[in-house]
Amino acid sequence: MAPVAVPAPSATTQLTNLAELIVRFGVPAFIATLPLEFTSQIFKLQLARIVLLVVAVAFAYLLLVGRRKLDIPMSLSVGVIGAYVAVSLTSWAITRAPGSGNAALDVAAYPVVALLVFNLVRGENALREAWLTLLISGVLFALLGAFLYFTHLSIWRPDLTGLHRVNATFADPNIAARFIVLVVCAGILTFAARVRPTWAGVAAVVAGAAVLPLTFSKSGYLVFPVAVVLMAPLALDRRRAAAMGAVALVVFAGAMVANPATRDRAAVSLGLVTGTTENGGSTPLNPADTEPLAGGRLDTVRTYLIEAGLAMFADHPATGVGFGGYQHALLTAYKRFVPTNPNPQVTLSHTSAITILAEQGLVGALLFASFLGLLAWEVIRSLRRRTAKRSWIVMPALISIPILILSQLEGRMIEVPYLWLALGLFFAARRLEGSLRTAELP
Secondary structure (H helix, E strand, O other), X not given: OOOOOOOOOOHXXXXXXXXXXXXXXXXXXXXXXXXXXXXXXXXXXXXXXXXXXXXXXXXXXXXXOOOOOEEEEEOHHXXXXXXXXXXXXXXXXXXXXXXXXXXXHHHHHHHHHHHHHHHHOOOXXXXXXXXXXXXXXXXXXXXXXXXXXXXXOOOOOOOOOOOOOOOOOOOOHHHHHHHHHHHXXXXXXXXXXOOOOHHHHHXXXXXXXXXXXXXXXXXXXXXXXXXXXXXXXXXXXXXXXXXXXXXXXXHHHHHHHHOHHHHHHHHHHHHHHHOOOOOOOOOOOOOOOEEEEOOEEEEHHHHHHHHHHHHHHHHOOOOOOOOOOHHHHHHOOOHHHOOOOOOOOOOOOOOHHHHHXXXXXXXXXXXXXXXXXXXXXXXXXXXXXXXXXXXXXXXXXXXXXXXXXXXXXHOXXXXXXXXXXXXXXXXXXXXXXXXXXXXXXX
């Protein structure tokens, strides 16, 4: 009997299989490349965005050929955040402040990222892969940061203060600190939820806590212990979370004390909270004077930025000066708030709540506050069901807390991709639990 010839797969079949492969590993690839900001200097576009574009094109192709359907989570919080995005883009289109294009692009694109993550993460294994990728990338980042610090090398934008602040693959040490805080919190939560392998969570906590001091980020120093402490009472297994949180704090304190430079920097950060510091400025080598604000002391930079933002809100209480228009307004109509000789001159808002009030007024502030309230309510509803999938819902919800806190010190809230990644994972977990209805679009 003659062998039956097997026809070669058609070009369409091969393209479909390739698209399926890209979509299958799209979310882990996106998460793994997110910290690699320095790649924007190589490819003229950050590698994570290139990955995201490739994944989005592959998913769109699968939609066209009928292999996938577009799901949209049906919940009140999604409707409210959609309204916030629409109001933001409308505000930007009306005002079109110079230099606001990137802000408009962020608020338009990042919700699409959350929707894409929601559609691609279809099961518990996909959720586990996403979290493990975040943990492992955090461990590798910490190891790289330690290596660069002790060898006095740098990948991008070497530090000129003499402290050799670690930014590793990021442009800014403060952003590096933000990433490490998120990774450590993720490690605590995955350890509490018994996500295997357990070593990934432990390694992320230990490595992140040990390297965070090397960023010399005052905001990171202040927020890290607060974020770690918050994880324990909010996690499902409080004892495991508390134990791992204690490990994080011990390692962090030990690394801080062991290095005289980080110990001195920590003293400055603590003084900002207690009001006892005399050197709370923007740089460790040339500190600026501090001014009292709301009963405490903040950097002079934060003071005039906050005062200017409040003045913008007072003059435009309903809709603000326009989405993305804070910096332009500060340099024009509100330039009286900028010191005559600031060092360095900072004109971007560093407090996200003030940014929203200044740029979008009460309309934007109420919409975003309503979104956060509804999101918290949806988390509580899922917790009350006591299903086996609750941990996957709690983790992305809690990981957004340090993002919100840090945004009040360093700005960047809706511009942070990890916030939208967390939202995508949150709604994917709610769908897995069965508590979320989805609308399928052809």
